[in-house]
Amino acid sequence: MEYRNLGRSGLRVSALSFGSWITFGNQIQQDTARDLMVTAYEAGVNFFDNSEAYAEGRSEEQMGQLLKELAWPRDSYILSSKAFFGVKGLKDSLPTQKGNNRKHLTEACHQALRRLQTDYLDLYYCHRPDKHTPIEETVWTMHNLIQQGKVLYWGTSEWSAQEIMEAHLVARQHHLIGPVMEQPQYNMLFREKVENEFRRLYHTVGLGTTVWSPLASGVLTGKYNQGVPENARLGRSEMQWLAKNNLREDFFERVRGLQKIADERGLSLPVMAIAWTLKNPHVSTTILGASSVAQLKENLTALEALPKLDEATLRAIEKVLDNKPVPPPF
Ligand code: NDP
Secondary structure, three states: OOEEEOOOOOOEEEOEEEEOOOHHHHHOOHHHHHHHHHHHHHOOOOEEEOOOOHHHHHHHHHHHHHHHHHOOOHHHOEEEEEEOOOOOHHHHOOHHHOOOOHHHHHHHHHHHHHHHOOOOEEEEEEOOOOOOOOHHHHHHHHHHHHHOOOEEEEEEOOOOHHHHHHHHHHHHHHOOOOOOEEOOEOEOOEOHHHHHHOOOHHHHOOOEEEEEOOOHHHHHHOOOOOOOOOOOHHHOHHHHHHHHHHOOHHHHHHHHHHHHHHHHOOOOHHHHHHHHHHOOOOOOEEEEOOOOHHHHHHHOOHHHHHHHOOHHHHHHHHHHHOOOOOOOOO
8 A cells, every 4th residue: 555645734644545445335345344444444545535414414323333343543544524515414404504614513523423433533524514613613613623532634525615715714814724735536537636736736735635536436347338237326316316417428438438448458447547546746645445355455556556657658548638727828
């Protein structure tokens, strides 16, 4: 395993990490969840990602139960949670049960600690920006949770560069602890935020990134090119909103081109796609998702594939993708 600093912080996070969205507390059984955690940990993964919103809190409960059973030393791994959506989701949560206001962030933190059966969260994210809460309130709340020892580092997910910068300005003005990391989507098909929008923040505030959906929910495995396979994520009834975004003919076209490049290098497509995210030095960690141990074992070999992604291969990939974000002219 390779370990990278989480942005400008001193925290060393494994380049590949593991997340529980859709799978834990939902798609998979306890035995599989345990085997996935053990497989990841034994491969050197030290960051396990979670959220209040995953399976209405059941994902945190399942992970918490497993961490208790496995009894790994608490100082050997990094655990996260995120708040904003509320346990029941934005639509069904009460007004006091969602958002980045002091009440919800504080109560969601306490609830996550109980579900995960831990004394503190290493990373705590505002899962989305909140247009209804002043940024000062959010920054003060996160700072206070850190002061209380309930959280070690805080960050954002799917915030704009401007929102992240505003949080830093407030933190600087009041001598508070600002956000360390952002959790954006990043993969061969969705590149804008990581490669373009955030480009100044890596240097100005030392932004770290814990990127999600490296396989675009499975599209970058090639398994959707011949239709939706049975039991695959984008066939699930509750995932049809995402299927609409991700099952696109122009994506399938690119996947066909990428498959050829992967075949020529003796790589599987998911492994090449995950390794490609790690070639970006601004990625602190790529969060893997898997519904089976076989998938996870395959995906964990991405680090070994890095030497095969030489300049010529990266150029060939770029030609097929033809979607490199263009920064504004200076
Ligand atoms: P991916 O894009 O890698 O999708 C993972 C899914 O793809 C698996 O659950 C599996 O689904 C399928 N898959 C994975 N590997 C293979 C393989 N080798 N062969 C075939 N199919 C495969 O990542 P996720 O979307 O799961 O995101 C990873 C993590 O990022 C999440 O668990 C979560 O922690 C975080 N995240 C954060 C978000 C945020 O807003 N902050 C949003 C989304 C994710 P199946 O078998 O069911 O088809």
